[in-house]
Amino acid sequence: MKAQIQSTAKRIKSALLITVCAHVILFLGVTYSVSAQTSLLVEGNCGDPAATSTAPGTCGDYDGDGRIGGAENNDGDKVFGSIYEAANVVNFDPNGGIVSVVTSGNFTGQINISGRRGTVTLQAAPGVQAIVDNSLLLPGSDTNLEFPLGVSIGSSSERYVVLRNLTFRYCSFSAISVFGDARAAIEGCHLENNDDVGISVSGNARVTISHTKVFASNNGQSAVNAATGAGILFSNNSSGSIFQTTVSGTRGVGIANRTGRADAVCAYLVNVFDNTTNYQGVIPTSDPCGFSSKGRTFSRY
Ligand SMILES: [Ca+2]
Ligand SMILES: [Ca+2]
Ligand SMILES: [Ca+2]
Numbered sequence: 001m002k003a004q005i006q007s008t009a010k011r012i013k014s015a016l017l018i019t020v021c022a023h024v025i026l027f028l029g030v031t032y033s034v035s036a037q038t039s040l041l042v043e044g045n046c047g048d049p050a051a052t053s054t055a056p057g058t059c060g061d062y063d064g065d066g067r068i069g070g071a072e073n074n075d076g077d078k079v080f081g082s083i084y085e086a087a088n089v090v091n092f093d094p095n096g097g098i099v100s101v102v103t104s105g106n107f108t109g110q111i112n113i114s115g116r117r118g119t120v121t122l123q124a125a126p127g128v129q130a131i132v133d134n135s136l137l138l139p140g141s142d143t144n145l146e147f148p149l150g151v152s153i154g155s156s157s158e159r160y161v162v163l164r165n166l167t168f169r170y171c172s173f174s175a176i177s178v179f180g181d182a183r184a185a186i187e188g189c190h191l192e193n194n195d196d197v198g199i200s201v202s203g204n205a206r207v208t209i210s211h212t213k214v215f216a217s218n219n220g221q222s223a224v225n226a227a228t229g230a231g232i233l234f235s236n237n238s239s240g241s242i243f244q245t246t247v248s249g250t251r252g253v254g255i256a257n258r259t260g261r262a263d264a265v266c267a268y269l270v271n272v273f274d275n276t277t278n279y280q281g282v283i284p285t286s287d288p289c290g291f292s293s294k295g296r297t298f299s300r301y
Helices: 002-035 069-073 083-090
Strands: 038-042 096-101 105-107 111-113 118-124 130-133 149-153 159-164 167-169 174-178 183-187 190-192 197-201 206-210 213-215 230-235 239-243 246-248 253-258 265-268 271-273 277-280
Touching (some): 083 096, 083 111, 111 118, 149 167, 167 174, 197 206, 230 239, 230 246, 246 253, 253 265, 253 271
Parallel strands (some): 038 096, 105 130, 111 149, 118 159, 130 167, 159 183, 167 190, 174 197, 183 206, 197 230, 206 239, 213 246, 230 253, 239 265, 246 271, 253 277
């Protein structure tokens, strides 16, 4: 009798467990379907952003349909031929989204990130080279570059933006510009030969920079202004932290804090060399950002 009662109790316990699990799975399923983000892939192009066709499966044609570049942007699937076009789609998702470059390529144009809420991630897969190269000349000019920015981040404070493993070069102003109330993390990016500033942070923006290399900013043949140029520049009411990052070869300042607030920018474990001036308004800390000691506090983060 006792064994029978124990067996019945076990069956009831199992049934309850299954019911609970089913509800959790159902709940998770519903939650997922409500909060699912847009997830888009970007194909490469054999280094030619103007190319639109190739032998299927070659030249970065990830989905094997023979279309790359502009033709891939317009065929109605979730694979795109440019980061710019994929980002435009993600901007309209209230939950944000992920744009992943899955085969190497060169891309031109200014990527714009806007929108409210959710996280937006632009990234290249490990081992993939995603190069935003804005070296196209303006029509009729041999000096000006066509696109002032590599990526413009002006989203709301409720949308967090992540840039990962992307390369930006030959932008006529700033490779990465974060402004307004935007919040962003820049991780593992390479910025080379951008004419005024590598990373520009202004307004109320907050930016975390890590494992990034900023070379030869403010060093190009046009729009060179050593007084305003910088590798990484914080201005207005912005703030941020810089960690395990190299800034070198800047004609202006390597890392500049022009906010007027000494506690607005924290630099920890940075490698800064061969800039006309390595630091302006920034004293690298020997403590991790966010850690207060020796009377110094970083109240902004
Ligand atoms: Ca394709
Ligand atoms: Ca497509
Ligand atoms: Ca396709």
